[in-house]
Amino acid sequence: MNTKIKHFAIVGGGTAGWSAAAMLARRFAGQSIAITLVESPEHATIGVGEATVPAITQVHKQLGIDEQAMLVATDATFKLGIEFRDWRVPGEKFFHPFSDFGVPIEGKAFYHAWLCMQQEAKLESHTGNPLEHYSLCASLAQAGKFSLPNNHASTPLAWYGYAYHFDGAKYANFLRDYAQQLGVAYTKGTVSAFVKNPTSGNIDCLVLSDGAQLKADFFIDCTGFKSRLLAQEYGEPFCDWSHWLPCNKAVVVQTAANPTPPPYTISTALDSGWAWSIPLKSRTGNGYVFSDNHITEDQAASQLLRHVTGKPINDPRVITFRAGMRENFWVKNCAAVGLASGFIEPLESTSISMIHTAIGKIIEHLPNGCLDPKATEHANHLNRLEYERIRDFILLHYWLSDRTGSNFWKQFNELSLPDTLQYKIDQWLTNAQLVILEQESFQAQSWLAMYSGFKRYPLSYAIDAPMSTTVRDVSAKMRAAIVKGVSHAPYHHEFLSTLYETDAATQ
Numbered sequence: 001m002n003t004k005i006k007h008f009a010i011v012g013g014g015t016a017g018w019s020a021a022a023m024l025a026r027r028f029a030g031q032s033i034a035i036t037l038v039e040s041p042e043h044a045t046i047g048v049g050e051a052t053v054p055a056i057t058q059v060h061k062q063l064g065i066d067e068q069a070m071l072v073a074t075d076a077t078f079k080l081g082i083e084f085r086d087w088r089v090p091g092e093k094f095f096h097p098f099s100d101f102g103v104p105i106e107g108k109a110f111y112h113a114w115l116c117m118q119q120e121a122k123l124e125s126h127t128g129n130p131l132e133h134y135s136l137c138a139s140l141a142q143a144g145k146f147s148l149p150n151n152h153a154s155t156p157l158a159w160y161g162y163a164y165h166f167d168g169a170k171y172a173n174f175l176r177d178y179a180q181q182l183g184v185a186y187t188k189g190t191v192s193a194f195v196k197n198p199t200s201g202n203i204d205c206l207v208l209s210d211g212a213q214l215k216a217d218f219f220i221d222c223t224g225f226k227s228r229l230l231a232q233e234y235g236e237p238f239c240d241w242s243h244w245l246p247c248n249k250a251v252v253v254q255t256a257a258n259p260t261p262p263p264y265t266i267s268t269a270l271d272s273g274w275a276w277s278i279p280l281k282s283r284t285g286n287g288y289v290f291s292d293n294h295i296t297e298d299q300a301a302s303q304l305l306r307h308v309t310g311k312p313i314n315d316p317r318v319i320t321f322r323a324g325m326r327e328n329f330w331v332k333n334c335a336a337v338g339l340a341s342g343f344i345e346p347l348e349s350t351s352i353s354m355i356h357t358a359i360g361k362i363i364e365h366l367p368n369g370c371l372d373p374k375a376t377e378h379a380n381h382l383n384r385l386e387y388e389r390i391r392d393f394i395l396l397h398y399w400l401s402d403r404t405g406s407n408f409w410k411q412f413n414e415l416s417l418p419d420t421l422q423y424k425i426d427q428w429l430t431n432a433q434l435v436i437l438e439q440e441s442f443q444a445q446s447w448l449a450m451y452s453g454f455k456r457y458p459l460s461y462a463i464d465a466p467m468s469t470t471v472r473d474v475s476a477k478m479r480a481a482i483v484k485g486v487s488h489a490p491y492h493h494e495f496l497s498t499l500y501e502t503d504a505a506t507q
Helices: 014-027 055-063 067-073 110-123 136-142 168-181 297-307 351-364 373-400 419-431 444-453 468-488 492-506
Strands: 007-011 034-039 077-079 081-085 093-097 163-165 185-188 191-196 203-208 213-215 218-221 238-240 249-256 265-270 273-279 283-290 317-320 324-326 334-336
Touching (some): 014 034, 014 055, 014 351, 055 067, 055 163, 055 351, 067 168, 067 492, 077 492, 081 136, 093 444, 110 468, 136 468, 265 297, 273 297, 283 297, 297 317, 334 351, 373 444, 419 444
Parallel strands (some): 007 034, 007 218, 081 265, 218 334
Antiparallel strands (some): 077 163, 203 213, 249 317
16 A cells, blocks of 8 residues: 655755645645755756746636735736747737637637638738737737736637746745745755665655755655756656757846836747747846757857847856656656756746646645556656647747748758647648647647748638628627727736835835
8 A cells, every 4th residue: 555645855946846835835735744845055046937828827826826915026027928020031020819819700710700801801902800909918918008807708808818927036935935834844955865765666765965864755856957856866768859949058138127018028030049038027038049050159149139128237148958858757756847857948938837737747646645656657648748739839830930041940841740730730721620639738729829920821711601791790899899998908017017006005
């Protein structure tokens, strides 16, 4: 009979470690379960995970976190999506919102009607209506405005999600304070060795550099790219995806705060990769994700400094990574969370979300609080699917691009895609079908945003859609409602000022 887990040991801090501590402490509150986090003072965290996706708001609700307190503590701003600049070709841009587009017309998905409108506009030599016009979320973002959504409104046009931009280090500290209030023990120390059970292969305890030992029933590896437990102790193989996603470095720099920060992340395609701009209340985070097969670190830093707006407030630094994942994120009584498990790249801000889902899988796959090899195997299966689905969505951005100005972008023209991604693309181009598979992080509206933004439309427009007169009439009403909604919303910086001032007044 498996031993019931009474003590979790988390190795490593940062967002991964303290997210694990917070979520475990909340889940097992009131039970006789100890949670200890060990963090080495010798190792700094990466500290650039500043953009998120809407799933984080649900995690915070489950934790009972006060949103305003978190926002103020982390210098946060709001995020309604990502603006992609120069990705299809230089000079063009499109928006990936945290919402669907339009509402069904006569029981048919809106995008079917929109595709027919696009075809009619093409035949009539008109430019047509951008899909983004039918998203309140996208329209708010492009107007520089923000308002909390009413996802209980009678019309789906008013439904949308939002996420945050925040200081990653301050966010980890916020979670640390939260977790410690729930009883998580915090130990500073460097792990020098692990003691394994010779029969089961499970880790029995970890040994710190000062000789102290910490015994536990379950260990969570949050040691970043080092993957101190999963890779070094258990030798878990790494699935390398660099042949699909060749970017392997990022140069990062911070610039002065924008007094009117946009409520979205900006991603701009460059010659050898892409650059991000993430607006916080106190500063702007910038980075250039690139392949060192096409550009040197010094060249990338120079390009980034020429690209950014605002005065740099620190020196550029380089982060090295490799796209891929550990074959299993959970072995014996050890599971890896965050970078210790794998990394794709920050193009769609999925890193923190994947931390949260990994912890969720750990909690969900401990039946009756005990280890079960079959449950562990299922958790690993779900984790692989999640990573592969995100990999496919990220790769889609590169493959859809029509940029040909450098060898970096040309390499995607003849790339052999994963079968799952090829199938999705084929179904869209031939049948106008948005295929969503198990464990997808990005749903149909996100794939639609990509196909639309990159102007990849189905080869056949023989789509069962409502009559064109009905489509035009209903679409015009949708657009008018969205324009009216945007007109009543405050500007993002005004919303933030009210939020921060209200917090200051209550101190």
